[in-house]
Amino acid sequence: MSDDLWVYSDKVKNHFTNPKNILEVDEKEYDYDGKGQVGSPACGDMMVVYIKVENQKIKDFKWKTFGCASAIASTSVLSEMVTRNGGMSLEKAYEITPEQIIENLEGLPANKIHCSVLGDKALRAAIDDYFKKQEKKNPYKDEDVEIVCECFNISKEDIRMEVLEGATNFSILQARTKIGTQCGKCIDKTKKLLKEYVDKYYKEKIYNPEKD
Template sequence: MEQKADNNFGYSDTVMDHFSNPRNVLKVAEEEYEASGVGMVGNPTCGDMMKIWIKVDKGEKISDLKWKTFGCASAIGSTSMMSEMVTENGGMKVDEALKLKPQDIMDRLGGLPSIKIHCSVLGDKALRAAIHDYYKKTGREDLIDEKKAVLVCECLNVTDKEIEEEVLEGVSDFETLQERTKISTGCGKCKEHATELFEGYRAKYFG
């Protein structure tokens, strides 16, 4: 792992390289790019938005990936790196790209400041959305893994989906999860199950 330079605000040299010279940014008009799938997450009015376009070849490999974002160095650097990882060596198979984790991208970048981890998942979320869009366009909605939210904390009405989203936003300990969602602060009966879910999502995305 690379040493982080103080003058880079805690970012590795690799992150700064991808931030200063981002790879695979969409440079043509959106309507001119013939994408197999398009995914967008976030809201530009809130300051964080990511849009990704993918091209899938006959062998189910992602042959090209373009992106645009309104985001910080973490969002730009991590998405630039992800675009290289997905398309290098002829491109990842679509199902393999779905298994790509934010931690895999951060490892290639040489790490990210802990307070910026939530920014780095924008690209990952948008890629998944683009692949799901591709599945819909090719009549394979059955391949989309979209589970219905399950209620975990009845007292505070917190679902497993909310726990997962908090993990993807960078929450790294259960106490912070409680502060943000109030989960298990009522009767407390759900705490053991909630903790297991939380740790499971941490392992899934960052383990």
């Protein structure tokens, strides 16, 4: 693998070497309102996010990870994004995308963009947990999604996220999701969507949403 595939922006390097808002105490000592965990140490990447909420805004964001430089930098910059200016609203925070995180990092190597997915997924899980603890329904969770594979209830967004997590060909996508393995009616549409997302995210060695 050539060295230029691993080129990071100065902002990524800064957040990796000086990460912001890491949880430096045991979680039992941190009075959080919501916790979200994604990934697994066995797979090499795991992210845990803790949030404090006040007046429906994220007043504090702490995190821990077992991950690479991109995962660390992505979550560090995410922690700044949601806590600046008095805290981001839960609604806006729930809608944060990997593309927004990557843009705030001034780009990521295309082969590392899957790392930016960890933070936003864990953040959404933390917000879900917050509402669950409040015994309320999360009003920001989109229940009206476009389903591509009805057999396995796989949405268009599920496919996009799988591509962001490294599923760059149909064989990988199918192995992960079983999409198209039952009736097969969704295969053509799935392959079209897959190509669309791969072309978008992996067309250059360095991906930056500002270029789209």
